[in-house]
Amino acid sequence: MEDKFNCTCTHSISIRKNVTVSIACPFCRNLYCLVNDEIIKTSTLKPIMEDVSPLKINGEGILESKEFRITGRQQIIYHSSYKNLWSATYKSGEHFQIGESYGTYSIIKEVSAQVSPNKFRNLKVGKEIELAPKHSFYVNGIHEMKELTAEGDFPMPIILQTRCLSIELSNNKFEFAIINIYGDNDLKISSGYFLNFEDFSFKNIRNLNGWI
Known part of the structure; x- marks a missing residue:
């Protein structure tokens, strides 16, 4: 099961619900971490x-x-x-x-x-x-x-x-x-x-x- 969110670069990113902890945007290389259902940008790779x-x-x-x-x-x-x-x-x-x-x-x-x-x-x-x-x-x-x-x-x-x-x-x-x-x-x-x-x-x- 998947959810989606918008990166700061405006592209939509799919995440695996209840599975994804970290995800990298394939377009701008932003790295996000999911903490208590909140999606937080941690760095740029x-x-x-x-x-x-x-x-x-x-x-x-x-x-x-x-x-x-x-x-x-x-x-x-x-x-x-x-x-x-x-x-x-x-x-x-x-x-x-x-x-x-x-x-x-x-x-x-x-x-x-x-x-x-x-x-x-x-x-x-x-x-x-x-x-x-x-x-x-x-x-x-x-x-x-x-x-x-x-x-x-x-x-x-x-x-x-x-x-x-x-x-x-x-x-x-x-x-x-x-x-x-x-x-x-x-x-x-x-x-x-x-x-x-x-x-x-x-x-x-x-x-x-x-x-x-």
Whole structure:
């Protein structure tokens, strides 16, 4: 079910009722956040950096026999690399993210983090860390986010703080975790696993030579 509102640029924007939390205007790049049924402009986003991703908003796919649709993209730019986080929703309403980085794909979900960010601030590449009992990972990358931009519709707030430390972890089970520390006290931990592009059974994606 959808509602509509008018952006300050006068274009009409559709939002998913009781689902949308953040949305970017596709015409002027204004970012809005829905708070207690009030639509608030929070910032103006920079343009998405053009890349050769075959994915796009409203692209569809099937994963584990469940159909999903892509609703938004966050593009995270580090000092020497970047990655896309595609927001996707199953028909049941369950949300997940598709990670995309230089042709590798993954499923990502946020997990509960009842721990202080200080536990992770002094990690080094190669160090082993246990995030859950008998569930260990190794640090394989530590990056400071340079900037973030986005397009589309999201069921969660889009955090635009540029002060973000991102710690990437992996193990020998094709699993990984990402620890993001925003500012001094805001901590988000996500976990997931890698998949091949073909595993998503994508359709309605960009017509790039070699992909479809």
